[in-house]
Amino acid sequence: MPAVCFGKGMKRSLAAVCALLVSCGQAPLETEGIDPEYIANFSPAPEVMESKENPYSEEKAALGRVLYFETRLSKGKDISCNSCHPLDRYGVDGQATSSGHRGQRGSRNAPSVYFAAGHKLQFWDGRARDVEEQAKGPMMNPVEMAMTDAADVEKTLRAIPGYAPLFAKAFPGEAEPVTLDHAAQAIGAFERKLVAPSRWDRFLKGDKTALSKEEQAGFLAFYKAGCVVCHGGTYLGGQVFMKLGLFKPWPNGADLGRFALTGKESDRFIFKAPSLRNIEKTGPYLHDGSVPTLEKAVQLMAEHQVERPVTDSEQKRIVLWLRSLTGDLPTGYVAAPQLP
Secondary structure (H helix, E strand, O other): OOOOOOOHHHHHHHHHHHHHHOOOOOOOOOOOOOHHHHHHHEOOOOOOOOOOOOOOOHHHHHHHHHHHOOOHHOOOOOOOOHOOOOOOHHOOOOOOOOOOOHHOOOOOOOOOOHHHHHHHHHOOOOEEHHHHHHHHHHHOOOOOOOOHHHHHHHHHHHHOOOHHHHHHOOOOOOOEEEEEEEHHHHHHHHHOOOOOOEEEHHOOOOOOOOOOOOHHHHHHHHOOOHHHHHOOOOOOOOEEEEEOOOOOOOOOOOOOOOHHHOHHHHOOOOOEEOOOOHHHOOEEOOOOOOOOOOHHHHHHHHHHHHOOOOHHHHHHHHHHHHEEEEEEEEEEEEEOOOOO
C-alpha cells in the first residue's frame, strides 16, 4: 500500500516537512550546486517495472501489445486501450475526458500509461491494485468499452483463431490459456516496459551537463517549494494520495476524490498525486482535465498545494525543468502490431 497522506494531521505534518526543505527569504535562485541529499530523493527510470505476481516475459508482453490495440474487445468493435492511451502520443489522447462507447464520456481524465506500472495503485482514486487489475476495468465499463462481462470478453477472444497460439505461448502448460485474467496479465506485462527515459535520468546517473543551469535552478525551486513531498522517487509521483486544495481550498468541489469510493470523510478531495514524467506531453491536467497548460497547472499547484509563496520567476523555471522530464518513446516496442 502507498504512503497515503491524509487525515487531521496532514496539513501540519506537511508544513513541518516543507519547513525543512524551504527557505522563505528572497535570496536569488541558485543555478548550480544541487545538494546530493536532494538528488537522493529520486532515482533513474528502470528498464522494466517488475512484478512478483506477474513476472515480465517477452511472450506475455508480445501478446499484451496485440491486446492493447485490439478494438474487438469493445462492444462497438471500435475502441482499444490505445484509443484513450495512444502510445505514440505519450499515452494520452489530449482530451479532458475520453470518448467511450457510443461517444459517452467519463468524469475523469485518462492518465498516461507510461510509467503507470510503477505506481502503487491505479486510477485517480486508487481503486485498482496494479496495472493488471486496471486492465480489466475499461473492458467492462459501460461508459468505456462496454463488454457485458468476463465471459463476453473470453468468448470474443476464443472466437478469433489467431489468439489461441499467442495465449498458449505466453501461458504454457495452462489447461485453458485464453482467459480474462491472462489477458489482463499480458497487457500488464506489456505496460511494465512502457518507460521513456529522459535527460533527467542522465542527470541522476551523474551527467551534470544533461540539464542546463536554468533547468537545474528550476529543480531547486521545485524542491525547495516542497513539491517533492508528493512528486519524489523514481516516478516523481504516483506513490501518495493528497488532498486537492491543501493550503487553499480548491475552487471546484464537484469531484470528491477517494471519498466517492470509500465514504470516509478523511478521503474527501483526496486524489493520487500523478507522476510528472513526460508531464509536458500529457495535458490537459488534473483529475478532470480542466487545466489546459503546464504553466497554468504549476501556477495552481503553487497557489493551492504549497505553503510557501512561489514567485513568477520560480514558476517559470519549474516549468523549464519539468520539460526536461520528457523522455524518448520506445517506438519499436509500441508500434501498432498486426492483429490476428
